[in-house]
Amino acid sequence: MMNAKELLTAIQISGKSVSDNRRDLQTYINIKNKHGNKDTFINYDYLIQELQKTSDRMPTNYQNSHFYNIIVDSFNILDETINNETISYNGKNIEIKPVPMYGTASLKGYNAFIRTDDEPVIVFNDDLLMLTDKLIEIYTKTHWLASNDLLNDKYLDLLTRNFIDVMYCFYFESDAYNAIPLDWCEIENFDDLLSIEKIYENTFEFENLFVNNNYLSFFSQFEESTYLWIAAHEYSHLVLGHLNNDRNLSKGLLNDNIEVEKYSFEWQEEYDADLLGAIITMESKSSFFLSTSIYFAMNCIKLGDLYHSESTSKNHPPISLRIENVFDYFDSNYRYYMGNNKNIDVILNPMVKKFMNFVDNIQSNNLHFSELFEMQRYIYKQYEFE
Numbered sequence: 001m002m003n004a005k006e007l008l009t010a011i012q013i014s015g016k017s018v019s020d021n022r023r024d025l026q027t028y029i030n031i032k033n034k035h036g037n038k039d040t041f042i043n044y045d046y047l048i049q050e051l052q053k054t055s056d057r058m059p060t061n062y063q064n065s066h067f068y069n070i071i072v073d074s075f076n077i078l079d080e081t082i083n084n085e086t087i088s089y090n091g092k093n094i095e096i097k098p099v100p101m102y103g104t105a106s107l108k109g110y111n112a113f114i115r116t117d118d119e120p121v122i123v124f125n126d127d128l129l130m131l132t133d134k135l136i137e138i139y140t141k142t143h144w145l146a147s148n149d150l151l152n153d154k155y156l157d158l159l160t161r162n163f164i165d166v167m168y169c170f171y172f173e174s175d176a177y178n179a180i181p182l183d184w185c186e187i188e189n190f191d192d193l194l195s196i197e198k199i200y201e202n203t204f205e206f207e208n209l210f211v212n213n214n215y216l217s218f219f220s221q222f223e224e225s226t227y228l229w230i231a232a233h234e235y236s237h238l239v240l241g242h243l244n245n246d247r248n249l250s251k252g253l254l255n256d257n258i259e260v261e262k263y264s265f266e267w268q269e270e271y272d273a274d275l276l277g278a279i280i281t282m283e284s285k286s287s288f289f290l291s292t293s294i295y296f297a298m299n300c301i302k303l304g305d306l307y308h309s310e311s312t313s314k315n316h317p318p319i320s321l322r323i324e325n326v327f328d329y330f331d332s333n334y335r336y337y338m339g340n341n342k343n344i345d346v347i348l349n350p351m352v353k354k355f356m357n358f359v360d361n362i363q364s365n366n367l368h369f370s371e372l373f374e375m376q377r378y379i380y381k382q383y384e385f386e
Contacts, residue, residue: 002116002117003116003117003118003119004100004101004116004117004118004119004120004121005059005060005101006116007114007116007121007258007260008059008060008101008103008105008121008123009060009061009062010258011105011107011114011123011258011260012060012062012063012103012104012105012106013062014105014257014258015105015106015107015126016106016107016108017064017106017126018062018106019062019063019064019065020061020062021051021054021055021058021061021062021063021065022055022061024051025048025051025052025055028044028047028048028051029048031044032044032045032048051065054068054069057072058103059101059102059103060103063103063104063105064104064106064126067104067124067126067129067130068103068104070129070133070223070227071102071104071124071129071227071230071231073224073227074224074225074226074227074228074230074231075099075102075231077224077228077284077286078099078228078231078232078235078280078284079099080284081280081283081284081286082096082099082235082280083096085283085284087276087279087280087283088279089240089272089275089276089279094239094240094276095239096239097238097239099235100119100120100121100122100235100238101119101120101121101122102121102122102123102124102231102234103121103122103123103124104123104124104125104126104129105123105124105125105126106126106127107123107125107126107127108125108127111123111124111125111128111230111234112125112260112262112263113234113237113243113262113263114260114261114262114263115243115249115260115261115262115263120238120243120263122234124230127170127174127175127176128300128304130170130175130176130177131166131170131176131300131303131304132226132227132230132297132300133176134166134176134177134179135163135166135296135300135303135348136219136222136223136226136296137182137219138159138162138163138166138182138351139222139296139344139347139348140215140218140219140222140223141159141182141210141215142156142159142347143218143343143347144210144214144215144218144219145209146347150209154186155206157385158182158185158186158206159182159351160350160351160354160385161185161379161380161383162179162180162182162185163351163354163355164351164354164355164358164379165179165180165376165379165380166179167303167306167355168355168358168359168375168379169372170304171306173372178372179376180193180376180380183204183206183207184199184202184204185206185380186204186205186206187199187202187204188202190376190377190380190381193373194373218289221286221287221288221289222287222289222292222293222296224286224287225281225286225287225289225290225293225294226293226294226296226297226300227297228281228284228286228290228293229277229278229281229293229294229297229298230277230297231277232276232277232278232280232281233273233274233277234273234277235277235280236272236273236274236276236277236280237263237265237269237273239276240269240272240273240276242263242265242269242272242273243263248263248264248265248266248269249261249262249263249264250262250264267316267317270316270317270322271317271322271325274298274322274325274326275325275326275329278294278326278329278330281293281294282294282330282336288339289339290336290337290339291330291336291337291338291339291341292339292340292341292343292344294326295323295327295341295344296344298319298322298323298326299323299344299348301319301322302319302320302323303348303352305319306352306356327341354385357385357386358379358383361383
């Protein structure tokens with residue numbers, strides 16, 4: 001067996017796509033040294049500086065710095081919370097343990113907790129991070145527009161079509177980032193999306209609505225809180241002693257070629273980790289959107305499993321029951337401020353219904369497209385909502 005850093009590195013190298021951050025950093029340094037810092041669209045000095053910062057703080061070299069940056073701030077909040085707040089569960093203060101090593105990899109399936117020689121390691125699935133990242137953008141922009149009386153039919157149509165695009169790419173292209181960036185969705189000539197130069201010649205009314213400090217603050221807090229619950233859930237398995245139960249260990253192949261001892265938890269252990277993770281998130285007092293972010297994060301799990309494969313798993317309870325378990329507790333415990341979780345249902349549920357109708361339309365009409373771009377043209381320019 002390898003130690004945590006060695007195993008995490010091996011898993012990342014075996015992924016569907018692999019990042020070598022030192023090589024990427026050196027590539028940009030070489031471009032700048034050869035051509036200077038004169039590119040119209042790229043500030044190489046700033047890019048090199050940010051890549052160096054990220055490279056310095058990542059535990060391994062072979063992970064996508066974008067995904068690591070998405071989760072690292074939430075783990076920092078987790079670390080600060082457990083070391084500065086008294087966290088109790090079932091009437092007892094939890095025993096604080098160091099946050100284990102964590103990282104991201106281009107994996108199939110769900111996040112994994114893996115045993116190594118020196119410490120457990122949490123491996124986050126890039127696919128699920130991409131889906132959550134895209135859904136956070138759609139939700140926060142829809143919510144912010146509605147809260148400021150700016151959500152007209154045109155904008156809701158764009159947001160809904162982008163939701164369909166994201167979900168289609170996640171389920172049928174295995175990559176939510178293949179969706180058209182939301183800020184470009186209103187482009188009139190769809191073929192302009194094939195040219196970066198053409199894109200930058202366009203002006204986007206929709207994009208300009210969000211160059212706003214209030215929206216940026218909302219987005220940042222909501223994003224951190226969403227990933228905070230995900231981080232706190234995994235940490236809760238550790239402090240609740242679930243990793244001490246050898247019955248939870250099973251040998252298997254991760255990404256089809258790395259043999260690991262992976263932890264698979266029982267239903268009650270998942271319920272307990274959900275709830276303690278939610279309590280830690282609420283105790284962090286790190287934003288105004290903690291309870292809604294927890295609810296949103298759990299709904300992202302649901303959206304990542306619309307066809308209910310997880311509901312038949314012996315390890316993971318149905319997500320609807322997991323959500324009920326957490327929020328029944330909060331409903332009976334008035335210690336915490338609860339946001340209006342129904343806002344998330346009001347926004348997401350109609351979009352989910354339209355996505356399911358879209359898939360039914362594709363299948364019932366036996367529609368075929370030569371490439372994803374033609375499918376996206378159909379979504380944004382041709383498909384009519386019922």
